[in-house]
Structure formats: C-alpha cells, structure tokens
Amino acid sequence: MLLAGLPAHAQGGFDPTIQTPELLLNEARTVYLGNLARRDNGVPPLRWNLQLTRAARWYSWDSTENRPPGFCGHQDTNGNWPGHRAAAFGYRGFAGAENAYCGYLPPESAIAGWMNSPGHRANLLDPNSREVGLGYYRRASDGRGYVTQDFGVDAVYAPVIIENEAITTTSPVVNLYIYDRSASGGFAGMSAATEMMVSNNPCFLGASWEPYTANKAWTLDGGQGWRSVYVKTRDAFSRTTMVSDTIYLGANVPVNELGDAQLSTTQPQVTLRNLDGGGLPMVQFSLGWLADDTFPTFGRLWGNGERVHDPSAWGGTAFRLSPGAGESSAWVWDTGFIKGVPMVAYFRLKVSDNTSAGEVARVIVEGGGTAYGPLRLRGVDFTAPGRYQEFALNFTFNDHPNHPFLIFQFWRSGNADVFVDAVSIFAAPQPLSPTMTWPVPGGNYRGQGVWVRYTDGARFSEIGEASPASPVLSVSPPSLAFVAMRNGNPPAPATLNVMQGCGTAGWQAGADVPWLQLERIGDALRVSVNPSGLNVGVHTGVVTISAADVSSVAVPVQLVVSDGGHVVYVPLAQR
Structure with missing residues (x-):
C-alpha cells in the first residue's frame, strides 16, 4: 500500500492496516483506559479513529526499526511530524498533538506514565480533541517496541x-x-x-x-x-x-x-440513490454548505442595516438593509472553504416592495481575488413582496496567496428594504442518474446529510436531502427463540425484518438445519419451526441472510423442545 506523503521505500514493507490480535487488543485497551482518565477529570471521551491509528502504527514501527535503541521523539525518519503523518494517512481534520512511549509496555502502564507527565497529561486531557489513534509495535526478536497516541478533531464530525x-x-x-x-x-x-x-x-x-x-x-x-x-x-x-x-x-x-x-x-465519496429531478436533467450536491446572517464574520459595511427576527428565514433571523442616505451593504466571509472547485452560490433574499423596474439589490462573490458578478436584481425580479426567493451565481474560490478570502457581499440599491437570509453553496451541476457516486470536494465524507438540487440551467428546485446508499445489510431482531411441545402443535412463527441500507434489498435466506422453515414476505422473512421428530432438549440453528456486495448476517435460532409435563412462564422483557 502506497501512502500519500510516504514513499514506498520509506514504508519498508510495513502495512499499518494489519495488526496482531495481541497488539490490537492493547490498542483498544489503551483507548478505553485513556477515556476513563478523561472521565475522571471531567473531560468527554475520544472516538477511536482509523486514519490516526494507522499513522500511529507506522510511526511506532519507524521508531523501532529505523532508529537506534534509546530513540525517543516525535519526528520520523522522513523528517516529518505528527500533523503531517496524520494527513498522509488520510485524516482530514486537525491533528498534531502526540504522546509516545519509547518502548513497549502494556496499556495500564502507558496511561499511568502519560498521566504522570505534565505535557503528556495535557495532551491526553485536552477537551478540544475528539478522536484518537493508537499504534503499538513490538519486534518479535528482542521485544523492543514503541507506543504512539495521536489526537485529532474534525469540524464536520461529531462522534x-x-x-x-x-x-x-x-x-x-x-x-x-x-x-x-x-x-x-x-x-x-x-x-x-x-x-x-x-x-x-x-x-x-x-x-x-x-x-x-x-x-x-x-x-x-x-x-x-x-x-x-x-x-x-x-x-x-x-x-x-x-x-x-x-x-x-x-x-x-x-x-x-x-x-x-x-x-x-x-471516505472520499458517497453513493446516493433514488435521485429524481422530476424532469430536470441536472443535479447538484452540497454537504450543507451555508453562509448565514448569524455567522461571526457577517457584518454591516455601510448604510442602514440590522439583524431582525423573521419566522420565514432559515434559522429564524435575517439581516435587513434599509433605505437611507445612499446604498446599504453587508458581507460575510470565510478563508477555509474548499478551493479550486466550481460552485454555485444561491442567495436567499426578499424585498418589501417588488414593483420597481429598476435595480433594488445586487450581490457579488469574490473568490480568492476574482470577482463574480455583480448580479443586479430589479424589484420585478421578485415574484412577490415579503417572500424569500433564491438567485444563483457561479463562482470558484481560487487559491491565491495574496487574496485568502471568499466573500459574499450584498447591496440595497433601491428604495425597498432588502432582507438577507442566507447563501447556500452547491457543487456545479452534473448529469442526473437515479444512483450516483459523488466524489466529495475536499475528500472528507463523514456522515453529513447531502443536500440536493435539480436544475436545467435556468430553473432549479428547492433543496432536498439525498439518501446515501448504505452497504449495510440490517436484520432485526438479532436472534430468535422458540419453545415447543414434542407432541403438540408447532409454536407461532417469528418475523425477521430485512433491509439493505434503508431500502428494499435483493437478499436471499437459508437455514442450516431441516427443522427451520423460511418464507419471504416482501421485505420480511417468516421463520417457522417443526419440532416433529426432535428429542426433548435444546436445539440450535442459524438463519443466514445474504445479498450481493455486503457481508452476510447470521441470526442464531434456539428451539427448546419440552416433553409437555408442565408449562414454565418466563419474564417478559420490553426493549
């Protein structure tokens, strides 16, 4: 496996995606014990992260195999530091804090050692971290090893x-x-x-x-x-x-x-299903990218303006630009948005009077020193007074060292009040298919809801939410139990509900014992048992649900066959 920023010769054949069961258990235990230490100090727990763990494993290997005995530090043999390694192994959030133990030791000792060292303790108890990676390495020939703990936080991920x-x-x-x-x-x-x-x-x-x-x-x-x-x-x-x-x-x-x-x-991409433009041939996606009047960078530049409560505005507030001496203007800006990707900004505005054939408002986007627009809006461009309407403007946030800002600016240029609600941001339109895989700009999909718009280049739909196509095969309940009399009637059937992702699935079912009988009814599986010929006692079987391209699900089934001497009532548990 070739990792970005880590050439093949630097990896030396080490694969951080593979770990021995013993060391994997050590990693899991260290994550857990670290969280107990955070709990005892009033700090929320950390989520165990895959990319940070691979970075930590690689560094523990590098510090053991490519450094002399006694080495203790945080710079690898390529000259890189923890933040670089985290990014090289695919972590898209902020990382850089790292604890290391310069030798092999069990989880309890690692946590105790870090908690007794002021700098390591500060890293472990930092309330700003939300994810952690653990990397154990131990050389079989002499037992020499290294333990690395990397910390991160991703603004788009709330675990x-x-x-x-x-x-x-x-x-x-x-x-x-x-x-x-x-x-x-x-x-x-x-x-x-x-x-x-x-x-x-x-x-x-x-x-x-x-x-x-x-x-x-x-x-x-x-x-x-x-x-x-x-x-x-x-x-x-x-x-x-x-x-x-x-x-x-x-x-x-x-x-x-x-x-x-x-x-x-x-993940660098997300697959979306059940896309339907209702006749509109193009589609746009967004991870909820939005600029709103409540953002800390939103402000009035000149003229009359104030934030007002507005039940029809997204979030319940808007910024009103009012008539006065000259024009009124406001802006909102960011420096960390996605660069170099064609986008569309949808400005959500309303006016108090839509009768004017002259300009009443205009908007502009400045993306890394390049201006897009202005988009000049007349009163008659609004379908009704006091009703929000969206206006589209294409832009790209260019990567320019001397112009680091993405700016949305708004003007009131007429005699009507102009209400600025929000700017929603979408990737450029692309041809529509019912199921699509979207390479997410920035390459960091972590479960965010995906907004969708449909368009033909002139018209566009309201915002909807697309449905990610989950590969998970879901079966509930996870197990079944039956009680039957040897010479009596079979017990009532039970039902397994089956879903692939959140829709219907082309699944199949099978059983490993002849006394289990299966019948598919829509997206459910009716499971019956036939105790005829079975001895008194406990019998077990498995129902296996399978579908293409996903892992099968095994549902254990228990059948208790009684001789009919007496009936035992068991407690009813509600869950």
Whole structure:
C-alpha cells in the first residue's frame, strides 16, 4: 500500500492496516483506559479513529526499526511530524498533538506514565480533541517496541461514543456520549445541534426526534454479538449528520473480529440513490454548505442595516438593509472553504416592495481575488413582496496567496428594504442518474446529510436531502427463540425484518438445519419451526441472510423442545 506523503521505500514493507490480535487488543485497551482518565477529570471521551491509528502504527514501527535503541521523539525518519503523518494517512481534520512511549509496555502502564507527565497529561486531557489513534509495535526478536497516541478533531464530525469506547459490555443498558457539532468550520461547518435521533438500526426505524443532549442512557438489542448505535442530529437549518459506534455485547469478545469496523473513518465519496429531478436533467450536491446572517464574520459595511427576527428565514433571523442616505451593504466571509472547485452560490433574499423596474439589490462573490458578478436584481425580479426567493451565481474560490478570502457581499440599491437570509453553496451541476457516486470536494465524507438540487440551467428546485446508499445489510431482531411441545402443535412463527441500507434489498435466506422453515414476505422473512421428530432438549440453528456486495448476517435460532409435563412462564422483557 502506497501512502500519500510516504514513499514506498520509506514504508519498508510495513502495512499499518494489519495488526496482531495481541497488539490490537492493547490498542483498544489503551483507548478505553485513556477515556476513563478523561472521565475522571471531567473531560468527554475520544472516538477511536482509523486514519490516526494507522499513522500511529507506522510511526511506532519507524521508531523501532529505523532508529537506534534509546530513540525517543516525535519526528520520523522522513523528517516529518505528527500533523503531517496524520494527513498522509488520510485524516482530514486537525491533528498534531502526540504522546509516545519509547518502548513497549502494556496499556495500564502507558496511561499511568502519560498521566504522570505534565505535557503528556495535557495532551491526553485536552477537551478540544475528539478522536484518537493508537499504534503499538513490538519486534518479535528482542521485544523492543514503541507506543504512539495521536489526537485529532474534525469540524464536520461529531462522534458518538459507547461506554467510553469499551470494546465489550455484559449489560445491554449502556451510556452514550454524543458530541455537539463543532463551532468552527466556516461555510463548510455545522451549527449547534438542536435535535437528535438514536437507534439500533441505521435506518432509524421507529425512532423519533428529541432534544439534543450529550449524555444518554441507551438499551442495545439483546442477545450476544457486535451491537451498533446510530445517532442522527440536525441543526436550526435542518442540516443532518449521522454517526455510529460499535460495542460487543457479551462476556467474551472475539478479538479476531475486532478491526476497522469498530473505528471511525472518512471516505472520499458517497453513493446516493433514488435521485429524481422530476424532469430536470441536472443535479447538484452540497454537504450543507451555508453562509448565514448569524455567522461571526457577517457584518454591516455601510448604510442602514440590522439583524431582525423573521419566522420565514432559515434559522429564524435575517439581516435587513434599509433605505437611507445612499446604498446599504453587508458581507460575510470565510478563508477555509474548499478551493479550486466550481460552485454555485444561491442567495436567499426578499424585498418589501417588488414593483420597481429598476435595480433594488445586487450581490457579488469574490473568490480568492476574482470577482463574480455583480448580479443586479430589479424589484420585478421578485415574484412577490415579503417572500424569500433564491438567485444563483457561479463562482470558484481560487487559491491565491495574496487574496485568502471568499466573500459574499450584498447591496440595497433601491428604495425597498432588502432582507438577507442566507447563501447556500452547491457543487456545479452534473448529469442526473437515479444512483450516483459523488466524489466529495475536499475528500472528507463523514456522515453529513447531502443536500440536493435539480436544475436545467435556468430553473432549479428547492433543496432536498439525498439518501446515501448504505452497504449495510440490517436484520432485526438479532436472534430468535422458540419453545415447543414434542407432541403438540408447532409454536407461532417469528418475523425477521430485512433491509439493505434503508431500502428494499435483493437478499436471499437459508437455514442450516431441516427443522427451520423460511418464507419471504416482501421485505420480511417468516421463520417457522417443526419440532416433529426432535428429542426433548435444546436445539440450535442459524438463519443466514445474504445479498450481493455486503457481508452476510447470521441470526442464531434456539428451539427448546419440552416433553409437555408442565408449562414454565418466563419474564417478559420490553426493549
């Protein structure tokens, strides 16, 4: 595997995507114990991250195999530092803080050592970090090794963490920590979450919106095995994000199954399905990119202007530019937005009077020193007074060392009040297909809701939310149990609900024992048992659900055959 920024000869054949079960368990334990230390000091837990872990593993290997005994530091043999390594291994957030132990030692000792060192303790307890990578390396020939801990935070990712990132629990009732969206990020960031939805299912079946809170008790699906919890949040602009975490429910975690699926990650693209433009042939996507009047960089430049409450505005406020001596103007700017990618800005404005045939407002985009526009708007360009309308202007934020700003500027140039609500930003239009894979500008897709617009170049639709095509095959409940009398009637059938992503799936089902009988009914599977000929006792079988390009799901089934001597009533558990 060739990694950006790390040439093949520098990697020396080491593959950081592979780890021994012993050291993988050490990494997981160190993440968990570090989070317990944070908890004891009133700091939220960290989510275990894949890209930071690979960077940490590589550095631990490099410090062991390519450095003399006794080396202790943070610069690798290529001359690079932690922030460079994190980016080279694909982390798109901010990273740079790193703890290291210059030798091999178990997790408990690593955490104790770092907590007793002021600088390492400060890194471990930094409340600004949200993700962590752990890299253990130990040379088999002499036991020499290195332990690396890398920290990061990504403005577009607000993780959920189950039980301080423990890998296993024996209780289905767990504690969740749900991060709020980061206040940073500019036009590509998110605002604070107002509501959330929690589910054991990626499709959020039966879930409902509730007020956002960071701490929540939650009940996992019963039985035994890996269990995931999914959290969707949304802000005042209805921008959503979906995150998840995984834990093993049971006493004995199968370490051989521990791996990438349990770590947070990023993807360079997202596949979207069920796209329908209603006759419009082109489509545009956005990760909720937005500039609003409440942004800290929004301000009045000159003339009369003030922020006002407006129930019809996104977020409930707008900025009113009022008539006075001369024109009025306001702007909003960012320096960290995506550069070099053609975009479309949609200015959401309204006017108090739309009768004028003359100019009443104009807008301009300045992207890295290049001006786009102005777009001059007459009163009659607005379909009605007091009603918000959107106007499109193409632009590119150019990468220019002397002009680092992306600026949206607004003018009132007539006698009507001009209300500035927001500017939504979309990638340039592309031909529409029902299912599309979108290479995300910036290469950092982390569960953000994808806005969609359809257009023909002149007309454009309202904003909708596209549906990511999840590869997950979801089956619930995760296990089945039946009780039957040997000479009596078969028990009532049970139903398994099957979904691939959040839509119908071309799936198949099979059973490994003859007493299990299966019947597909739509997107459900009816499971019946036939106890005829079975001895008294406990019988087990497995129903396997499979579909193309996804991992199969095995549902364990237990059948208890009784001799009919007596009936035992078991407690009813509601979940």
